Amino acid sequence: MGKVWFVGAGPGAPDLITVRGTRLLAEADAILYTGSLVAETALQWASPECEIADSKSMDLAQVTEWLLDRAARCQTVVRLQTGDPTLYGVVAELARPLDAAGVEVGIVPGVSSAMASAAAAGECLTLPEVTQTVIFTRVSERTKMPEREHFAGLAAHGCTLCIFLSIERIESIAQTLEEAGWAADAPVVVVHKATWPGEELVLRGTIADIAVRCREAKVERQALILVSPALGARQRAPRATSKLYDASFPRRFRPARED
Numbered sequence: 001m002g003k004v005w006f007v008g009a010g011p012g013a014p015d016l017i018t019v020r021g022t023r024l025l026a027e028a029d030a031i032l033y034t035g036s037l038v039a040e041t042a043l044q045w046a047s048p049e050c051e052i053a054d055s056k057s058m059d060l061a062q063v064t065e066w067l068l069d070r071a072a073r074c075q076t077v078v079r080l081q082t083g084d085p086t087l088y089g090v091v092a093e094l095a096r097p098l099d100a101a102g103v104e105v106g107i108v109p110g111v112s113s114a115m116a117s118a119a120a121a122g123e124c125l126t127l128p129e130v131t132q133t134v135i136f137t138r139v140s141e142r143t144k145m146p147e148r149e150h151f152a153g154l155a156a157h158g159c160t161l162c163i164f165l166s167i168e169r170i171e172s173i174a175q176t177l178e179e180a181g182w183a184a185d186a187p188v189v190v191v192h193k194a195t196w197p198g199e200e201l202v203l204r205g206t207i208a209d210i211a212v213r214c215r216e217a218k219v220e221r222q223a224l225i226l227v228s229p230a231l232g233a234r235q236r237a238p239r240a241t242s243k244l245y246d247a248s249f250p251r252r253f254r255p256a257r258e259d
């Protein structure tokens, strides 16, 4: 019996898959990819003998069946997903029947679009004494949100928010942010196709105008919304610097300086 690997392909740029991910793709006897262009680009690492299939038109049961069948016949099976497989990637649902069948499962992390979007915008998701918490979330659409995770409640924390799968609801997101206490002129960054060669678009706006900017730029899908008091930190005087680089703060490999 083979092993099934859930591999993160990264956010878009072909060189943002991990070295481990490329090694597994090269070793794979069978690859099932998510039908996204990101995953397709990563297929360049597959060997010519490898069986490659697109799961675009399969339902969950068919994907499960495919993985179980190939695991019974091959040594290395890869389920290739965009970004990091553990975020909005239904890995638990797919791994459960594999676990039940005694098939070994491994997960290879990928660069999530949240990280890629922050990097594309040149922003940090945390800032000393300003925000030390990041919430990854989405706004309910077809997928029902758990009761205690309604966006208004999450927004009220005032920490960094990385909002996936929700660009079509940017208007109501902006409105809820304001109701939750964010200033109308608080910065918002929307990144469309982060790291995709030639296609990446970084839109900067405020809670008041980001929806209009998205509409004008025709950004309606494949975008990540970043809301954070850390946005624009490079253009502002520092409130506090990280203790990590503070000369008076002792670290394991660097004694504190008295001066």
Ligand code: SAH
Pocket (backbone or CB within 6 Å): 011, 012, 082, 083, 084, 085, 086, 087, 088, 089, 111, 112, 113, 114, 116, 117, 163, 164, 165, 166, 191, 192, 193, 194, 195, 196, 221, 222, 223, 224, 225
């Ligand atoms: N596992 C993926 C997320 C899959 S859900 C990850 O870790 O990134 C799909 C959502 O991710 C999209 O709706 C969008 O919000 C975001 N996304 C994926 N790739 C993106 C990219 N290159 N740029 C911006 N957002 C992206």
